[in-house]
Amino acid sequence: MSETTRRDFFLQSTGALASAAVTQGQTQSANPKKTVGIQIGAVSFADEGVDPVLDNLQSKASVNTLFIAAFTYGRGIAGRQVPGQPLPDHGKQEYDTSTFHGGSYAALHSQYYADTPLKNLRAPDLGSFDVFEQVLPASRKRGMKNIAWFEDVFRPDIPGIQQLQERDLHGRNRSTLCLNNPGYRNFLLALVEDYSRSWDLDGIMWGSERQGAFANALGSHHGGRTGDPGRVTCFCDFCKKKAAGEGIRVERAQSGFLELEKFVRAARSGKRPVDGYYVELWRLMLTYPELLAWENLWHDSLRETYQAIYKKIKSIKPDMGVGWHIWHNNSFSPVYRAEQDLQRIAPYSDFLKIVMYHDCAGERMASYINSVSKTQYEDVPPNELLQFHYRILGYGDEGTYDRIPHTGFSSDYVLRETKRARAGLAGAKTLLLPGIDIDIPTAADHSKSTPKGTEDAVLAAFHGGPDGVILSRKYSEMKLTNLAGAGTAIRQLRLS
Numbered sequence: 001m002s003e004t005t006r007r008d009f010f011l012q013s014t015g016a017l018a019s020a021a022v023t024q025g026q027t028q029s030a031n032p033k034k035t036v037g038i039q040i041g042a043v044s045f046a047d048e049g050v051d052p053v054l055d056n057l058q059s060k061a062s063v064n065t066l067f068i069a070a071f072t073y074g075r076g077i078a079g080r081q082v083p084g085q086p087l088p089d090h091g092k093q094e095y096d097t098s099t100f101h102g103g104s105y106a107a108l109h110s111q112y113y114a115d116t117p118l119k120n121l122r123a124p125d126l127g128s129f130d131v132f133e134q135v136l137p138a139s140r141k142r143g144m145k146n147i148a149w150f151e152d153v154f155r156p157d158i159p160g161i162q163q164l165q166e167r168d169l170h171g172r173n174r175s176t177l178c179l180n181n182p183g184y185r186n187f188l189l190a191l192v193e194d195y196s197r198s199w200d201l202d203g204i205m206w207g208s209e210r211q212g213a214f215a216n217a218l219g220s221h222h223g224g225r226t227g228d229p230g231r232v233t234c235f236c237d238f239c240k241k242k243a244a245g246e247g248i249r250v251e252r253a254q255s256g257f258l259e260l261e262k263f264v265r266a267a268r269s270g271k272r273p274v275d276g277y278y279v280e281l282w283r284l285m286l287t288y289p290e291l292l293a294w295e296n297l298w299h300d301s302l303r304e305t306y307q308a309i310y311k312k313i314k315s316i317k318p319d320m321g322v323g324w325h326i327w328h329n330n331s332f333s334p335v336y337r338a339e340q341d342l343q344r345i346a347p348y349s350d351f352l353k354i355v356m357y358h359d360c361a362g363e364r365m366a367s368y369i370n371s372v373s374k375t376q377y378e379d380v381p382p383n384e385l386l387q388f389h390y391r392i393l394g395y396g397d398e399g400t401y402d403r404i405p406h407t408g409f410s411s412d413y414v415l416r417e418t419k420r421a422r423a424g425l426a427g428a429k430t431l432l433l434p435g436i437d438i439d440i441p442t443a444a445d446h447s448k449s450t451p452k453g454t455e456d457a458v459l460a461a462f463h464g465g466p467d468g469v470i471l472s473r474k475y476s477e478m479k480l481t482n483l484a485g486a487g488t489a490i491r492q493l494r495l496s
């Protein structure tokens with residue numbers, strides 16, 4: 001692909017115009033440059049062969065952009081199907097329980113890693129199979145674009161990793177890495193420099209599905225019910241020093257989080273404060289404003305990391321697109337949504353993948369409600385709390401607390417979220433790419449992706465005026481029949 005084509009693709013800022021054509025039904029003039037992306041791990045190419053996979057992606061869903069999970073220690077984007085879930089209608093018919101390790105699925109070059117203790121993180125899973133070497137020439141020949149996609153998920157047994165790990169409220173190591181630790185920051189910059197210089201990529205996308213200590217202590221995310229409020233992060237020396245430098249009283253922050261830990265433990269055991277849970281939390285926030293300052297410090301550090309990665313890549317190849325995966329918690333927690341200030345991150349975001357996974361949203365929203373209804377909102381019955389969240393997050397009625405795990409969210413949620421994000425990015429050149437879920441695992445009796453549901457979600461996304469979509473979270477767990485549902489929508493929109 002020529003440099004010009006790549007620049008056209010990633011620096012186009014005509015999303016609003018192009019989407020207006022779709023919205024008004026002028027599909028005959030639909031913009032062929034809309035991104036139809038898919039997240040895919042190296043294991044799929046290794047298992048099924050590069051060309052057969054690309055054939056499937058193009059014939060079933062008119063995919064024109066690969067988001068290749070190149071570096072992670074997480075099975076969520078790099079493994080095969082999750083054990084316990086039905087195997088899809090393609091790929092190796094087995095789980096990778098004992099063989100999954102993670103790391104970089106493309107060759108790494110040691111000269112870039114001088115300033116970090118993390119070295120030689122090549123994934124051993126697939127032997128000498130190099131996903132960039134194998135896939136990039138083949139996909140480029142077909143006119144497809146290639147984005148390296150990676151996330152900040154690590155395993156605890158990597159040599160040298162302990163010194164980069166976050167420290168919790170009580171000083172214990174966690175498995176997550178600290179964004180303020182120069183050894184980790186330098187690793188991220190080394191990896192993107194290595195990928196940018198070593199391969200002919202069209203872009204890089206990074207994602208961090210994490211938040212600060214205040215939100216985590218309150219279990220303010222799906223799956224948060226079992227979180228330990230004493231294990232919140234980060235209280236390492238780098239973070240303390242940074243906080244002190246910004247005028248945050250570190251001792252007061254620690255005292256506040258110890259009180260918050262007590263509050264959460266008492267709430268979960270049903271010990272109601274005299275003035276109720278919600279009032280008591282406000283009293284804590286007023287007494288210890290450092291609680292919010294510490295939360296914000298974590299997100300400032302994330303934004304600084306975005307900026308540093310962006311600057312590094314642009315200093316090497318200005319035409320490469322640089323963007324971020326925004327966690328699904330953005331759809332559930334108003335606190336997390338407040339922390340995703342799109343205008344603020346737009347100047348260093350060529351594109352944003354904002355997760356709008358409609359099918360698993362029901363299960364996940366219920367899980368979030370279940371968690372926060374045992375901390376600050378314990379005086380509110382879960383279904384009333386859910387209805388409150390629909391109002392403040394701008395959703396229609398997606399159903400009751402008991403029902404939504406079984407029904408998922410509707411395509412109307414995808415439409416509303418796309419419109420909201422588009423409006424949030426007003427005036428910015430950042431491309432908006434909603435993340436659409438296909439067969440993301442849910443519990444056995446919960447809602448599952450269907451061809452029609454997928455088709456409706458993709459149509460709804462495009463009616464909200466984005467610059468494309470990213471089918472998520474990985475090809476290896478998607479049924480081809482459901483992937484074809486996305487294809488039906490793409491063809492209806494004449495985007496293929």
Ligand SMILES: [Zn+2]
Binds near residue numbers: 178
């Ligand atoms: Zn730290």
